[in-house]
Amino acid sequence: MESTMVRGKVGAQVDNEPEARAGGALPYELIELFFFAYRDFVSDPDRILAELGFGRAHHRVLHFVDRNPGLTIAELLDILKITKQSLNRVLKELVGTAFIEVRTGLADRRQRHLHATASGHALAARLAGVQGERIRQALHGVPAAAHPAIEAYLTAMIDPQERKQVLSRIRKGPVG
Template sequence: MQVRPTDAPRPTPGDDVPYDLIELLFFAYRDFVSDPDRILADYGFGRAHHRVLHFVQRRPGLTIAELLDLLQITKQSLNRVLKELVETGFVESRMGVQDKRQRKLHSTAAGKELAVRLAQLQAKRINAALAALGPEGGEIVARYLAGLINPSERKKVLGSLAGSD
């Protein structure tokens, strides 16, 4: 699919920059997060809160260290967001059974409800787009998105998806 505004500068011969796909990714991401952004704003939350809530909901018992590794963010940036989610009753931190120093993260009932609500909005958008592609569309899109992940992280990310519902 080539999407090019008529007045946009055209790549020169040999230019391998897929400007149309870059721009489509920008616009797709903008719209993909727009519905959740509106809901999150009602709580005073942003996209960082959404990411934390999503992964804590999807992986009950996730440790702070695992979450930091998963999101590839600093402890400082996670601390603020996590503190707000805990204080507002969306996430709880439980002491580890084996290691009392370890903190395991879990969604509360309110956290699960919000995370699922946000995921359903995004699923609606994804499912509509996939329906237009035909039966193999989901697999093709999944391979494409996996190909955008840094090769050094790809196996780990894909492994973390195994068995997800």
């Protein structure tokens, strides 16, 4: 009943993974924990967004615009990995409700630079707040010494080819 290890290592009675053997038991616990953890992680913002008639797509757009002021359409599409048609509706709604502001590029007037407005930033911060609160309480039950390992683990879960780009974007610091 050691609560932490991946289960089934010596599970004699159940032969539940015949063709699964690619070199050991599958980490079912971590697979399912990740699923449930992520679901609850996004549920907090979902409730707030629903009050405003927004969905997760709005959250993602607002979040990355807030974190990367001046982001262009193309950059945002690259981050979100969606098509411009998908982005369009959501972005139009966020602009229409004045949570995001569009400024024509100065150097290149074809570009659109996106910025969160004051209310956009407030909403983004509120959404990040509830998610941050969940993270904070989760970290609370874990030795501080292990916190870097958690970050390292999540980082290593990202596709290697994208990892560098994602990290540089994440760590680029807010507002500026």
